[in-house]
Amino acid sequence: MSSVKKIHYIKHTQIDSGKWNQCIDGALNCRIYAYDWHLDRTAIEWDALVYGDYEYIMPLPFRSKLGIKYLYQPHFSQQLGIFPPPSKAIFETFITAIKNRFKYVDMQLNAVNIPGENDGDIFFERKNYLLSLTKDFKSIISGYSNNTKRNIAKAQKQDLSIIEGIRFEDYLEFKSKNLPAGVDLSAVAKLKSLIAFGEYKGFGKIYGVYTPGNELCAAVYFCRWKDRVIYFNAASNEEGKNTGAMYYLVNRFIEDNAGKNLLLDFEGSMIPGVVRFYAGFGARPETYFQLKYNRLPLLLRWLKR
Known part of the structure; x- marks a missing residue:
């Protein structure tokens, strides 16, 4: 069976909460934003991509407009993406699955989700700021x-x-x-x-x-x-x-x-004044990526400008 067939799109109501949180908890790139209790309070509506038996998971916060479902980044959730750190092949499998299902996406991955060289047109660098204590x-x-x-x-x-x-x-x-x-x-x-x-x-x-x-x-x-x-x-x-x-x-x-x-995570910003505030305490930048594209039909693109 190919790796593509091992990825499943799972509705929110069908997600195994125990396995989901266990996967996040044991991941080297664990982020509080990806636990189901956090997503339930921020995204409200979210489904998921699950690889195998919760070996890799990816939350998909979504909204709908005129019957079109699209992915977005909820408030208070700086980094989502794939957990645990994926290989290049698994990363590409997840991204392909998203492309095949969604015409509009604007969401942020976590710092160890690194896009390939051929995906530069849909991934955009963002900066987080971290200070070791x-x-x-x-x-x-x-x-x-x-x-x-x-x-x-x-x-x-x-x-x-x-x-x-x-x-x-x-x-x-x-x-x-x-x-x-x-x-x-x-x-x-x-x-x-x-x-x-x-x-x-x-x-x-x-x-x-x-x-x-x-x-x-x-x-x-x-x-x-x-x-x-x-x-x-x-x-x-x-x-x-x-x-x-x-x-x-x-x-x-x-x-x-x-x-x-401890690591003090300032959550970063793209606003110069805020960046100066964080960096002023000696915090160092960490790159993570925003996945963003709009492949809606031309007549509908105005919806998400």
């Missing part, structure tokens, strides 16, 4: 940029206070008032579900920065999964931005966790 704090801060050091020093003069473990209701209210452009309140509902689950299971915690008047001005939800701590979601108001509160907060988190066998 294994060294002592003094060694880590020696890698900070001068701008980052200045902003931390500025914040330290503002009489700010940091609280570890603020209530997620307070965070969500603050987040709702300080949403980035283009993000609607439906995303906050998904975030609420993720944070509630993370705190219930004990792998999520929110750091908050308060002004001298005891007003929340910046906060971050950190999510630890295995040896990776994700800078999962952040919010800041104008006062927080003006005082350098986020620099102050991240520096404190690094200080609290320096010397541990």
Whole structure:
């Protein structure tokens, strides 16, 4: 039997949850975004490609418009793709299966899903930023940029206070008032579900920065999964931005966790200012790929511009 025949398209309701999560859990490229409980809260609708008896798996978050099903990247799910790390042949088999089924795709793979040289027209590089916390704090801060050091020093003069473990209701209210452009309140509902689950299971915690008047001005939800701590979601108001509160907060988190066998995953960005913020703490870029193409009939391409 050829490898192509071993790949199955499986509907969400037919996925074996135990085998699925076991595959993700044992994968060298394990990412929290690919567990079924995470996908159920972010994608809502998703099917999967499964190779053999859950030897390799790939979640397929989808939406539909005018009866056309297409793949997309859900909020709060930076990297999906194939798990565990596939060989070149298995990678191509999965991509071929997607091409044969979907006319429009815009999704992000994980950092060990490397496309072949002949696929350059549908794969696009993106950057994640990672900082190892294994060294002592003094060694880590020696890698900070001068701008980052200045902003931390500025914040330290503002009489700010940091609280570890603020209530997620307070965070969500603050987040709702300080949403980035283009993000609607439906995303906050998904975030609420993720944070509630993370705190219930004990792998999520929110750091908050308060002004001298005891007003929340910046906060971050950190999510630890295995040896990776994700800078999962952040919010800041104008006062927080003006005082350098986020620099102050991240520096404190690094200080609290320096010397541990942890990787701080900033989740990356393609926005230059955000990239400078991450890189300013000494975080290093990691390449991962976006799979994107539009093969809809010409009259329908306007739907997904």
